[in-house]
Amino acid sequence: MSRAEGVIDVEAEAPVASWVLPVLAVVLTAGMLGYLQVASLDSIEQRVLVPDAILDATIQHINLVVASTLLVIVIAVPLGILLSRRRARWLGAPVLALANAGQAIPSIGVLVLLAILVGVGFSMAVVALVIYALLPVLRNTMVGLQQVDRSLIDAGRGMGMSARQVLTTIELPLAVPVMLAGIRVALILNVGVAALATYTNAGGLGTFIESGIVFNRMPILLTGSVLTIALALIVDWLAGLAENKLRPRGL
Amino acid sequence: MSDSFGSTALRLDSASPPNDVMIKLEGLRKRYPGQSTDSVRPLDMEIRRGEFVVFVGPSGCGKTTTLRMINRLVEPTSGQIWIDGRDVTHTDPDELRRHIGYVIQQVGLIPHLTISQNVGLVPKLLGWDKKRIEPRVDELLDLVGLDPAQYRRRYPKQLSGGQQQRVGVARALAADPPVMVMDEPFGAIDPITRERLQDEFLKLQQRIRKTIVFVTHDIDEALKLGDRIAIFGESSQLAQFATPLEILSHPADDYVRSFVGTGAAIRRLGLLRVGDLEGAGGGAGAGPALRVPPETTVYAALEQMLDAGAARLAVDGEPGAERSLSLQEMLAAAARGRQVPS
Ligand SMILES: Nc1ncnc2c1ncn2[C@@H]1O[C@H](COP(=O)(O)OP(=O)(O)OP(=O)(O)O)[C@@H](O)[C@H]1O
Ligand SMILES: [Mg+2]
Numbered sequence: 402m403s404r405a406e407g408v409i410d411v412e413a414e415a416p417v418a419s420w421v422l423p424v425l426a427v428v429l430t431a432g433m434l435g436y437l438q439v440a441s442l443d444s445i446e447q448r449v450l451v452p453d454a455i456l457d458a459t460i461q462h463i464n465l466v467v468a469s470t471l472l473v474i475v476i477a478v479p480l481g482i483l484l485s486r487r488r489a490r491w492l493g494a495p496v497l498a499l500a501n502a503g504q505a506i507p508s509i510g511v512l513v514l515l516a517i518l519v520g521v522g523f524s525m526a527v528v529a530l531v532i533y534a535l536l537p538v539l540r541n542t543m544v545g546l547q548q549v550d551r552s553l554i555d556a557g558r559g560m561g562m563s564a565r566q567v568l569t570t571i572e573l574p575l576a577v578p579v580m581l582a583g584i585r586v587a588l589i590l591n592v593g594v595a596a597l598a599t600y601t602n603a604g605g606l607g608t609f610i611e612s613g614i615v616f617n618r619m620p621i622l623l624t625g626s627v628l629t630i631a632l633a634l635i636v637d638w639l640a641g642l643a644e645n646k647l648r649p650r651g652l
Numbered sequence: 653m654s655d656s657f658g659s660t661a662l663r664l665d666s667a668s669p670p671n672d673v674m675i676k677l678e679g680l681r682k683r684y685p686g687q688s689t690d691s692v693r694p695l696d697m698e699i700r701r702g703e704f705v706v707f708v709g710p711s712g713c714g715k716t717t718t719l720r721m722i723n724r725l726v727e728p729t730s731g732q733i734w735i736d737g738r739d740v741t742h743t744d745p746d747e748l749r750r751h752i753g754y755v756i757q758q759v760g761l762i763p764h765l766t767i768s769q770n771v772g773l774v775p776k777l778l779g780w781d782k783k784r785i786e787p788r789v790d791e792l793l794d795l796v797g798l799d800p801a802q803y804r805r806r807y808p809k810q811l812s813g814g815q816q817q818r819v820g821v822a823r824a825l826a827a828d829p830p831v832m833v834m835d836e837p838f839g840a841i842d843p844i845t846r847e848r849l850q851d852e853f854l855k856l857q858q859r860i861r862k863t864i865v866f867v868t869h870d871i872d873e874a875l876k877l878g879d880r881i882a883i884f885g886e887s888s889q890l891a892q893f894a895t896p897l898e899i900l901s902h903p904a905d906d907y908v909r910s911f912v913g914t915g916a917a918i919r920r921l922g923l924l925r926v927g928d929l930e931g932a933g934g935g936a937g938a939g940p941a942l943r944v945p946p947e948t949t950v951y952a953a954l955e956q957m958l959d960a961g962a963a964r965l966a967v968d969g970e971p972g973a974e975r976s977l978s979l980q981e982m983l984a985a986a987a988r989g990r991q992v993p994s
Contacts, residue, residue, distance in 0.1 A: 556760025559725055560774050560823070561750030574764050649764035651807030 422638035426631040433627040437620060446620050449612055459628060461604035465523070465595040466636065469530035470588050473538050476531070478580065481542025482568070493543060500536040508533050508594040516601040526595070526603035533594055534587035541583025545576030574649045581647060585640040592633040596625075606632070673734075674831060674863040675699040675722060680731035682717050691717050692888040694731060701736075701830075702861040706874040708911070709884030709891075715867045718888050719833050722865060723752045735831060750777055753824030753832035753862070757839045759816045761808035767793070767819055768804035774827040792822040797852060814845040821853065825860070834866045838873070850876060871912055875900070875919065883908050897923050921986055922951040926967050929977065929985035941966040941976055950986050 437450065484493040503511075511529045519525055549572050557567040599607035606629045613622025675698070682692040692714045699705050707715045720726040722733060724745040732741045740748050761770050771792055772785045780788075790800035796818040808816055817837060824832055838846045854877060857864065868874055874881045875896040883891045883899065885907060892904035900920040903909040909916075927946025942962035944953050946969060953965055957979070965982060967975045977985070 550758075550760075552756060552758035552760045553762060555725070556754070556756060556758075557762070559723060559749060559754035559756070559760075561746045561748070561777055562773075563746050566777070570765075571762055651764045651766070651809065 419638065419641060422634045422641075426634040426638075429627050429634075430631045433623060437624070440620055442620060443618075445616050446618050449609070449616075449618075449621050450624060455609075455624065455628070458604060458606050458608050459632070461523075462592075462595055462606045462629070462632060465526055465530065465598055465603065465605055466588065466591045466632075469527045469534060469591050469595075470584070472527065472531045473534050473587050474584060477535050477538035477583075478542050481539050481580075482546065482573075484539075485543050485546040497536075497540060497543070500539050503532045504534075504536040509597050509600070512594075512597055512601050521602040523603045526598035526601050526605075529601070530591050530594055530598075534590045537583040537586040537590070538580070539583075541579050541586075542576065545579030545583075546572050548579065549575045575652075578644070578648050578652070581640075581644045585637070585644060588636050588640050589633055592629065592636050596629050672700055673698045674701040674703070674736055675865065676732075676734035677718075677722075678732040678734070680718070680721055680733065681729050682714070682721060682726060683729045690729070690887055692721070695888050695890070697882070697890070697893070699863060699865065701863055704857055704864045704866065704877060704879045706878035706881045707865065707867045707884060708869060708871055708874045708881060709888075710911075711869060713884045713886060714888035715869075715884060716835055718884075719835055719865060719867050722831075722833055723749050723754060725749075750774055750827065751829045751831070753829045753834075755817075755820050755824045755832065755834040755837040757836040759808075759813075759820040761816055761819055761823070763808050765807075766804065767798075767806050767808065767811070768800075770808065770819060771823045771826050773823060778827055780827075788826065789822075792825055793819075795825070795856065796822045798822075814841055814849060817841060817849065821856075825862075830863060832862045832864045834864065836867055836869070839868065839870075846873075853877070872919075875923065883911055918951070921954065922949050924950040924986055926950055926953050926965060926977075926982075927969075929967075929982060930988065940964070943968065950982065954982070 442450065480496070483489055484496055508529070511532055512526065515525050515529050519528075553571050553575070554567055557571050558564075562570065595605050596607035596610060598605045599611045606625050609621050609625025610629070611625075613619070613625055677695055677697040679694040679696060680692065681690055681694045683690045695718065707718065709715055717726055721728045722735075724733070724740070728741065732739055734740065735748075735752075761767075762773075765773075768786075768789045771789045775785045775788060789804065793800040793803060798815060798818055803811070803815075803819075808819070811819065820837065824834075838849050841849065850873065866877060868877075878896060880893060880895055881899055882893045883904075885891045891911070892899055892908045894902075894904075897920060899908065899912060900916045900923070903912060903916070912919075925946060926944060926948050929950065940960075940962050941964035942953070942957050942960050943966040944956065946967050948956075957963070957965060963979050965977045965979075967977070969975060
């Protein structure tokens with residue numbers, strides 16, 4: 402939709418200091434890198450903190466987050482839509498309770514349990530992340546659809562839209578902001594939980610946190626945690642941008 | 653402006669013989685699931701083509717339920733619905749609704765669609781192409797008194813409540829449906845704007861001549877708008893179904909009388925036009941006369957006479973057809989008066 406002149410801009414809201422997050426991430430990372438430059442690293446630290454290894458771990462971490470979040474969306478959004486249809490509404494509460502339980506279990510528990518039951522590796526870590534982050538997306542999809550004004554649905558049906566047309570032209574677009582908020586929460590959760598994936602041999606920035614603890618080396622520990630934090634900030638920032646972009650106009 | 657609101661556009665069944673009855677309800681009944689009584693007890697009603705029928709009645713008497721059975725947003729428990737000679741009780745409801753305009757109190761404009769997209773919804777559902785929808789949308793916005801250039805690209809929340817309901821009416825008219833059902837369309841609008849919308853809508857109806865079923869619980873709105881008024885009692889039982897004048901002059905029973913409230917005789921004067929008053933021809937009588945056009949209501953004329961201290965009324969007309977009435981003659985004529993043809 403192009404914008405005509407003289408049309409009042411509906412999205413007049415100011416981007417709430419959207420630069421704070423990326424700036425903070427950059428400052429943190431730069432500070433940490435500067436510290437590594439000036440600090441005199443011992444042999445263990447030098448062996449662990451190879452630039453290539455840091456880059457690899459970061460990419461692994463991002464892969465874990467992206468893969469698990471995509472899977473969460475693919476599972477939770479259609480499920481949420483299905484559960485909010487009139488005929489399946491009675492199933493909503495029990496499914497939500499189940500998803501709730503998934504999130505209530507400590508993430509490290511899910512990871513270890515899955516590692517014991519099914520094995521270790523990247524895909525197992527993804528499965529654990531999906532179980533963990535399913536709830537916010539599922540719940541927000543359902544809530545997002547439920548909060549759509551009934552009179553709009555009535556108007557749609559009254560004009561002769563089929564149930565499917567009402568879903569696609571009225572309900573889903575109006576649920577998008579709430580659904581996006583859920584996806585954003587899932588993303589942030591996943592950045593944090595993916596730091597534990599190291600315990601199932603799936604790599605990621607958690608590797609540095611783990612070896613930092615094992616070897617009792619502050620620079621290694623610092624690298625792992627600062628990069629995880631910076632990544633979370635960047636992801637949150639990007640998700641916020643996407644949220645603004647994808648929100649339907651006119652709301 | 654537009655004259656495409658003919659009766660030609662959308663006959664639901666062109667094969668049926670021309671029929672003066674547009675909507676016919678036969679033994680229409682509704683009991684909601686889990687209820688022990690009928691919300692609408694078997695109801696029979698005939699609504700003529702081009703007629704403006706208003707349902708009034710106390711809250712919970714089943715006006716909305718009856719209305720929503722006509723476009724099958726509520727499925728009747730039993731009974732039949734005929735529209736334009738065709739039994740639509742079991743036809744595809746989505747298709748049916750595309751040919752019945754629907755206006756509700758909450759308006760229900762889709763907030764993320766522009767005004768023009770909202771108005772174009774039903775034509776789009778009917779598969780019109782874009783080239784046909786665009787001019788149609790502009791025509792309709794014009795018709796309801798909104799400048800297309802100014803409003804078509806706006807979003808609903810950039811309009812006032814009154815403007816939104818104009819768009820709601822335009823949207824319902826978009827595909828030129830022969831029938832419109834309206835559930836308290838002006839109910840949430842401030843009194844001054846409501847009056848304006850009522851006046852405009854009456855004028856509009858004089859041009860487009862839709863068959864309209866209109867729900868309200870405001871008896872004054874019903875008297876002002878309806879060709880005929882259905883006064884509902886408990887469970888949609890018809891207490892009286894008649895013209896406003898008939899209801900004011902001959903209420904069927906005490907229930908109707910109490911529903912209409914006090915001042916029936918005075919209110920009737922608002923339904924009569926001075927041009928329709930019988931009696932008294934030419935001759936000028938004594939005292940200063942107040943000159944008014946024939947479409948003035950007796951109510952408004954009396955008001956002006958009181959204001960001006962005039963004891964006679966001069967009604968404009970063709971040269972030679974002007975008439976003059978004394979206060980006495982006016983009241984006598986009003987007591988016998990006919991209804992204003994609408
Ligand atoms: N979905 C429903 N399920 C059960 N009962 C219902 C339902 N909708 C309406 N009713 C009942 O049916 C009766 C008629 O309701 P309806 O909404 O038709 O009344 P109404 O005349 O439009 O009232 P109002 O003037 O308040 O809008 C009421 O007693 C109401 O409680
Ligand atoms: Mg109602």
